[in-house]
Amino acid sequence: MSTRRTARGMAAVLATVLLAGGVAACGNSDTGGDSGGGDGKLVLGFSQVGAESGWRTANTTSIKEAAAAAGIELKFDDAQQKQENQIKAIRNFVQQKVDVIAFSPVVESGWDTVLKEAKDAGIPVILTDRAVDSADKSLYKTFLGSDFIKEGRLAGEWLVAESKSATGPVNIVELQGTTGSAPANDRKEGFAKAIAADPKLKIVASQSGDFKRADGKQVMEQFLKANPDIDVLYAHNDDMGLGALEAITAAGKVPGKDIKIITVDAVKDGMQALADGKFNFIAECSPLLGPQLMELAKKVKAGEQIPARIETEETTFTQEQAKAALPNRKY
Numbered sequence: 253m254s255t256r257r258t259a260r261g262m263a264a265v266l267a268t269v270l271l272a273g274g275v276a277a278c279g280n281s282d283t284g285g286d287s288g289g290g291d292g293k294l295v296l297g298f299s300q301v302g303a304e305s306g307w308r309t310a311n312t313t314s315i316k317e318a319a320a321a322a323g324i325e326l327k328f329d330d331a332q333q334k335q336e337n338q339i340k341a342i343r344n345f346v347q348q349k350v351d352v353i354a355f356s357p358v359v360e361s362g363w364d365t366v367l368k369e370a371k372d373a374g375i376p377v378i379l380t381d382r383a384v385d386s387a388d389k390s391l392y393k394t395f396l397g398s399d400f401i402k403e404g405r406l407a408g409e410w411l412v413a414e415s416k417s418a419t420g421p422v423n424i425v426e427l428q429g430t431t432g433s434a435p436a437n438d439r440k441e442g443f444a445k446a447i448a449a450d451p452k453l454k455i456v457a458s459q460s461g462d463f464k465r466a467d468g469k470q471v472m473e474q475f476l477k478a479n480p481d482i483d484v485l486y487a488h489n490d491d492m493g494l495g496a497l498e499a500i501t502a503a504g505k506v507p508g509k510d511i512k513i514i515t516v517d518a519v520k521d522g523m524q525a526l527a528d529g530k531f532n533f534i535a536e537c538s539p540l541l542g543p544q545l546m547e548l549a550k551k552v553k554a555g556e557q558i559p560a561r562i563e564t565e566e567t568t569f570t571q572e573q574a575k576a577a578l579p580n581r582k583y
Contacts, residue, residue: 293325296549297345299355301382302333304430304463305491306519310583311356311381311539318542324549333430333462335359339366346373352549354378359432360385367391376552380541382434389560393552396544396562400438403535406568407439407486407514408446410533411453414512418452422483425475426458427468427496429488435537436460439488439516456482461492468492472499487515490522490534497530508532518569520581526574534574536566539583 296319300312312328319326327350329341335358345353346369353375357363363384370377371391379395386392415422424447429436440458447453457475461468468487475482476499485500487493493515500507507513507530515522518536525531541564551558569577 293323294352294549294553295325295327295348295350296546297327297329297341297348297350297353299329299331299338299341299345299353301331301338301356301358303330304333305465305489305517306521306583307489307491307517307537307539308463310519311541313583314540314542315545316542318546321543322546322550324546331358333358335362339363342366342370346370346375349373350375351553352376352378354380354545354549356381357384357434358430360434360437361432364388364391378545378548378552380545381539384434394548394558394560394562396541396548396564398435398537398564398566400435400537401442403435403516403537403566404439404442404444405446406442406535407516407533408443410568411484411486411512411514412447412450414532415450415453420452422450422453423479423481424453424455424484424486425472425479425482426455427461427471427485427487427492428458429460429463429492431460431462433463435516436463436488443486455486461487461495463489463491465491465495468495469499470495472496473503476500476503476505482511484512484514487513489537490515490517490519490525493531494521494525497525518574519583520578523569523574523578523581526569526571527578529571532571534569536568538564538566 298315301308303309331338338355338358342353353370364386367377377392379392381397383395428440456479459471461471485496487496493513497507500511505511512532514533515531516535516537518534522534526534548558
């Protein structure tokens with residue numbers, strides 16, 4: 253970062269402090285005044301889903317740290333898991349004439365109007381982590397994120413292999429993510445297709461836990477009351493799985509043994525549960541998208557051609573693999 257002397261330097265430092273204060277405020281965006289790109293910095297407007305999980309917190313940290321490292325001015329907004337907040341934030345970014353808009357959509361549908369407004373204003377849009385179901389692919393430049401269907405499929409394939417020796421039905425309950433969101437839709441689809449290979453595997457209950465730990469616990473309590481013979485829990489993220497783990501323990505059952513637990517994400521708390529034998533399998537979904545996003549923002553601003561789909565590199569974890577990975581886990 254270049255430095256300025258005398259009063260200009262003091263003003264720049266003050267502006268940086270004020271920007272940081274705006275970014276840190278929960279539920280607010282730094283949307284005051286003009287775009288602030290007069291110093292030549294690329295200005296990126298980013299609307300985040302919220303702070304519903306450990307994964308999302310790590311994702312936000314990655315984006316903020318990467319923007320600072322890349323010398324990009326970040327206007328950050330927390331939508332608090334409400335689509336109307338996110339649409340308002342995108343419109344604010346358009347009014348401020350930011351250089352690039354990026355966002356992680358709360359749900360898949362209902363974006364065409366606001367994305368067309370950004371396109372008409374000449375502001376390129378990047379989707380991160382979650383996709384939209386718009387038929388008009390020209391409304392955004394690229395989608396950077398995971399293959400959620402693949403994550404669900406990998407979880408299902410592990411269960412098919414794990415259940416080969418089972419002689420009777422294997423009863424599964426499913427904790428879905430936020431209703432209508434891309435990861436919830438796709439992780440459900442991928443898992444369902446994979447377990448269809450074995451007719452013994454049956455989903456006996458499926459309900460949204462909104463990707464939240466507290467909701468995962470509450471819904472699992474309901475599952476346990478309604479279904480006394482649960483063999484497997486498939487949770488669309490670690491946080492719901494961790495909440496469900498509490499409910500399973502409170503019901504006098506042993507998580508990981510009486511009820512096998514499969515989750516998605518591989519955040520540190522989930523990995524610890526896996527290492528401890530309370531979870532049985534995790535399909536990874538990396539939140540560390542910040543550096544890739546900043547590179548993409550620079551490229552689209554410069555008018556460079558980029559792929560329409562950029563997939564993040566991820567893996568899966570068993571208990572022993574989690575033990576090996578935990579000491580160096582960043583999130």
